Amino acid sequence: MSISDAIKKIEAQYPHQSEFIQAVKEVAVTIKPLYDAHPEYETLKIFERLVEPDRVVAFRINWENDKGEVQVNRGWRVQFNNSLGPYKGGLRFHPTVTESVLKFLGFEQIFKNALTGLPIGGGKGGSDFNPKGKSEFEIRRFCYAFMRELYHYVNKDIDVPAGDIGVGGREVSYMYAMYKNLTRESTGVITGKGVGFGGSLMRTEATGYGAVYFLESMLAAQNDNIKGKKVLVSGAGNVSLHAAEKVCMLGGMVLTVSDSQGTLYDEKGLNQERIDWLKAQKAQSKPLADYVDVFGGEWLAKQKPWHIKADIAIPSATQNEVDEADAKLLVDNGIKYVVEGANMPLTADAIDYIRLYHVHYAPGKAANAGGVAVSALEMSQNSVRQYQTFEEIDERLKCIMKNIHDSAAEASEKYGQTDNGYIDYMAGANIVGFKRVADALVAYGILN
Numbered sequence: 156m157s158i159s160d161a162i163k164k165i166e167a168q169y170p171h172q173s174e175f176i177q178a179v180k181e182v183a184v185t186i187k188p189l190y191d192a193h194p195e196y197e198t199l200k201i202f203e204r205l206v207e208p209d210r211v212v213a214f215r216i217n218w219e220n221d222k223g224e225v226q227v228n229r230g231w232r233v234q235f236n237n238s239l240g241p242y243k244g245g246l247r248f249h250p251t252v253t254e255s256v257l258k259f260l261g262f263e264q265i266f267k268n269a270l271t272g273l274p275i276g277g278g279k280g281g282s283d284f285n286p287k288g289k290s291e292f293e294i295r296r297f298c299y300a301f302m303r304e305l306y307h308y309v310n311k312d313i314d315v316p317a318g319d320i321g322v323g324g325r326e327v328s329y330m331y332a333m334y335k336n337l338t339r340e341s342t343g344v345i346t347g348k349g350v351g352f353g354g355s356l357m358r359t360e361a362t363g364y365g366a367v368y369f370l371e372s373m374l375a376a377q378n379d380n381i382k383g384k385k386v387l388v389s390g391a392g393n394v395s396l397h398a399a400e401k402v403c404m405l406g407g408m409v410l411t412v413s414d415s416q417g418t419l420y421d422e423k424g425l426n427q428e429r430i431d432w433l434k435a436q437k438a439q440s441k442p443l444a445d446y447v448d449v450f451g452g453e454w455l456a457k458q459k460p461w462h463i464k465a466d467i468a469i470p471s472a473t474q475n476e477v478d479e480a481d482a483k484l485l486v487d488n489g490i491k492y493v494v495e496g497a498n499m500p501l502t503a504d505a506i507d508y509i510r511l512y513h514v515h516y517a518p519g520k521a522a523n524a525g526g527v528a529v530s531a532l533e534m535s536q537n538s539v540r541q542y543q544t545f546e547e548i549d550e551r552l553k554c555i556m557k558n559i560h561d562s563a564a565e566a567s568e569k570y571g572q573t574d575n576g577y578i579d580y581m582a583g584a585n586i587v588g589f590k591r592v593a594d595a596l597v598a599y600g601i602l603n
């Protein structure tokens with residue numbers, strides 16, 4: 156079955172899974188030159204096989220709220236493809252979580268993980284549980300109840316989850332405790348654990364820092380650097396605040412962060428003290444808008460950051476947060492680089508628009524791969540029961556992000572996608588990630 160027939164098939168089979176279909180189409184259009192050059196992929200139906208997860212496990216989670224009332228949520232684990240190693244990918248707790256969202260995230264994760272060059276397959280999971288407004292005890296009960304179901308399907312050599320939206324170090328620790336309790340194993344079945352009981356140094360910072368290391372390589376490819384550049388960041392969670400922190404460390408100027416209530420705009424730029432304050436504020440689920448009373452700046456209620464003049468945008472909140480109208484604002488306001496900290500934050504139309512204007516664009520599966528890369532380093536530290544230092548991990552992360560950049564740029568050139576110095580990172584990253592997985596599948600024959 157050709158790539159276009161495989162897409163028609165999933166559109167007919169899963170007409171309501173719009174996010175998943177969006178993610179598949181983005182890969183499909185860009186890998187065509189590679190696919191055409193490898194007839195064995197078509198013979199072995201590699202694309203048709205890759206768009207169907209190995210399995211989707213769905214389960215019910217019963218838990219009790221603080222009033223003693225029984226609550227019921229849905230949970231899933233999408234084990235998408237393990238040709239390169241154990242399924243690997245985060246868990247998301249958010250009311251918008253559906254099978255479609257987890258399938259898009261799991262599909263992207265296959266190629267992202269392949270791009271790291273480390274032996275990890277792709278998966279994703281989560282629940283429609285809404286952590287907002289829940290007490291500490293409710294979060295804990297929910298995490299225990301979630302792992303009571305999930306533990307049947309995960310194991311350090313089979314499937315290794317981690318955090319994502321709504322799941323940070325606290326939630327990972329509760330889930331890990333339940334897993335240990337049920338299995339009596341002290342293995343690294345989940346990453347992002349607390350440092351001191353198996354967690355890797357730098358995992359918390361890795362996704363945001365990694366995205367900025369990728370940006371540094373993009374700038375270097377255009378004989379430029381980050382010093383003095385004005386940067387718009389969206390979101391105010393793990394990825395956003397660590398991306399903002401690294402930009403400041405390297406001499407860039409971060410003008411915004413945001414959440415679903417609006418945008419915080421500080422034309423003086425954030426600094427370490429302000430970022431630390433924001434981290435503490437978010438950890439206590441307090442409003443971003445309070446910043447204005449402490450440090451000045453403006454709170455733009457119900458607005459996104461994209462109308463502000465700057466050089467670089469790092470959307471780091473959630474999928475499809477930048478639509479075509481936002482993309483026009485980015486271009487009009489002089490943005491020259493868009494680096495996706497989040498997974499698929501640009502709609503397909505927004506991507507087309509910025510690429511038309513030759514805005515340098517790094518897709519999430521390349522730019523935000525630093526998080527999962529350090530998760531894989533956590534897995535290897537757990538296997539040998541040793542820790543590496545912050546500096547050692549940071550060096551590995553820099554090297555991995557540079558390799559991802561360089562291999563994507565090389566593939567863009569090799570497959571004729573580079574246009575007058577404008578590197579097609581989307582095509583390059585998809586080609587490199589897809590090729591690594593497809594070649595493993597070819598080697599295996601028709602198993603996997």
Ligand SMILES: NC(=O)C1=CN([C@@H]2O[C@H](COP(=O)(O)OP(=O)(O)OC[C@H]3O[C@@H](n4cnc5c(N)ncnc54)[C@H](O)[C@@H]3O)[C@@H](O)[C@H]2O)C=CC1
Nearest residue numbers: 319320321362390391392393394414415472497498523526
């Ligand atoms: N945590 C990680 O290591 C990795 C995360 N990602 C992706 O990065 C993105 C953010 O994840 P995290 O920072 O971990 O989550 P988080 O839960 O720490 O933060 C999410 C942030 O986004 C904001 N947000 C949510 N919906 C929004 C909306 N509609 N508009 C504006 N802001 C909104 C929230 O208020 C919060 O500040 C997600 O797309 C995630 O899949 C990707 C790779 C790794």
Ligand SMILES: O=C(O)CCC(=O)C(=O)O
Nearest residue numbers: 244245317319526527530
């Ligand atoms: O650290 C991990 O295993 C996964 C991180 C993640 O969910 C992602 O890269 O989107």
